[in-house]
Amino acid sequence: MIKTLSSDDARGLLERGRIGRLGCIAENEPYVVPVSYLFEDDCVYVHTMPGLKVTSLRANPRACLQVDEVRDEYHWKSAIGFGAYEEVTDPGERERVLDGLLERFPRLTPAESISAASGSLAPPIVFRLRLHRMTGLAED
C-alpha cells in the first residue's frame, strides 16, 4: 500500500540521507544527478565543480532533491524537497559549509585540492537549495 509521507517524515528522510538525487531543468529537459549533501535548517548544501548542473541551475534555479531508503521494490520510502538554487559566495559562509561537508564526509577532497583533482582550474561551487516544500511517498 502506497501512502503519502507527512512533511516531518519527509524532512526526517532528507536529514538522515547522505546521497540524494538532484533534479533540475537543463535546456527544458529534466536532468538528475547524484550528490552528496549536508542538510541544515531546511537547506540542502552541495559543493561541486562547474558543469552542466551548475550552468542549468544558474539559468533555471528551480530544483529538487530526492532521497530514498529502498529495501526492495515493494518496501521503500522516498522524500523530495523543492527549492531554489542559491550560490554561496560569502567567503565565511563557504568555509563554514565546506567544513560541515568535510565533517560529514571525512574522505571528501578538501576544497583546496578539488580543482586540481578534477583537472580543472576553476574553484569549486558551493550552493544551497532552501527547501520550501517537502513531501514523499512510502510503500510497505
Next chain:
Amino acid sequence: MIKTLSSDDARGLLERGRIGRLGCIAENEPYVVPVSYLFEDDCVYVHTMPGLKVTSLRANPRACLQVDEVRDEYHWKSAIGFGAYEEVTDPGERERVLDGLLERFPRLTPAESISAASGSLAPPIVFRLRLHRMTGLAED
C-alpha cells in the same frame, strides 16, 4: 577523478539497473521519483498508478531515467537516459510489457490486482520512455 561514460557504458548501466529515478517536469518544477523498470531496445518500461507523475508526463512528455551504482561518495557511476513519455495502450503490448515486468520483478503485484491493492479503481498505466540519448559520469 570524474570521467564521462561512453554511450555504451551508460546503456550498460541502464540495462543492469532495476530501480531508477525518473525525472520529469511537474508544473515547471523538476520532479524525481524512484521507479522499477524494464529496459528493452533502448526503451524504459514502467507501470504505475495514476498520479502526479503521470499527470505531469502527459502535460510535458520530456523525461529522463537516472540509474547509479554507488559504492561510496567517491566511487560511483551514474547514467542518464533522456526520452519522451509514451503511454502503452495497445492491449497486446500492455500484456507483453506487464509479463516482462512480472518476470523481472516476480513479487510485483499482478496487473489485475494493482488497482485493488492501491485502493484505486483506475487501471494501472503502462508507459515507456524511448531513449534518444544516454550519457553518464563516473568517479573512481
